[in-house]
Amino acid sequence: MAWFSLRDSLLHxxxxxxxxxPLIAALALALCAAAGLRWPVTALLSGLVVALVSFxxxxxxxxxxxxxxxxxxxxPPPPVPGPALAVLVGRSPEIAAASTALAARLLQQGRIxxxxxxxxxxxxxQRLLDLGVPPQRIAGDSCARTTWENAGLTSTWIRAHHxxxxxxxxxxxTDPWQLPRASRAFQRQQLPVTPIPAVPVLPxxxxxxxxxxxxxxxxxxxxxxxx
Numbered sequence: 001m002a003w004f005s006l007r008d009s010l011l012h013x014x015x016x017x018x019x020x021x022p023l024i025a026a027l028a029l030a031l032c033a034a035a036g037l038r039w040p041v042t043a044l045l046s047g048l049v050v051a052l053v054s055f056x057x058x059x060x061x062x063x064x065x066x067x068x069x070x071x072x073x074x075x076p077p078p079p080v081p082g083p084a085l086a087v088l089v090g091r092s093p094e095i096a097a098a099s100t101a102l103a104a105r106l107l108q109q110g111r112i113x114x115x116x117x118x119x120x121x122x123x124x125x126q127r128l129l130d131l132g133v134p135p136q137r138i139a140g141d142s143c144a145r146t147t148w149e150n151a152g153l154t155s156t157w158i159r160a161h162h163x164x165x166x167x168x169x170x171x172x173x174t175d176p177w178q179l180p181r182a183s184r185a186f187q188r189q190q191l192p193v194t195p196i197p198a199v200p201v202l203p204x205x206x207x208x209x210x211x212x213x214x215x216x217x218x219x220x221x222x223x224x225x226x227x
Contacts (some may be wrong), residue, residue: 015209065211072180077192083113084169089150090120098200104131119144151185177214
């Protein structure tokens with residue numbers, strides 16, 4: 001948990017331009033001053049460095065990272081007959097709004113039989129009830145603190161409530177940025193899932209922040225051997 005706190009602080013710094021760009025500018029000015037460069041050259045180089053770093057927060061970067069994350073999605077498992085189980089993982093209210101709406105629609109269409117919500121508060125389950133989902137069709141936990149724990153607790157619940165030889169198809173529903181990493185986490189814990197993106201309505205900067213954060217987290221998962 002100490003690592004999570006440090007990691008989140010670093011990610012918050014990197015994904016927040018009003019924090020990172022002044023820091024980059026100050027660092028560039030200090031390095032130029034230490035090198036004994038004249039002020040016009042110092043100003044020019046510092047401005048160029050800040051401009052290059054600010055490109056990280058552009059829509060083009062968001063689109064490129066989103067496309068790269070999509071390429072990390074695993075192949076879906078073979079189809080399983082019968083209605084599936086939808087799994088939602090805890091995220092922000094905007095993402096929860098998109099994922100619950102999609103899950104409720106799939107239930108109304110008869111494509112899923114139940115919805116499991118992992119690592120989120122009662123608000124997400126209440127949103128499902130407000131969308132007309134019967135309470136007996138909703139299960140979940142509020143214990144998972146990480147995507148890896150989402151997969152572990154969901155697997156425990158599924159195997160406790162279904163015959164091991166007749167596990168339902170599992171549709172994993174979350175935002176397109178977390179989806180590749182979450183799908184791999186479930187897959188590594190012997191729970192093959194079909195990834196289903198729920199695209200939330202977000203301001204461009206928030207989409208960029210999620211793309212940056214999940215790209216970094218996906219790389220970290222790869223280094224840990226979890227992809």
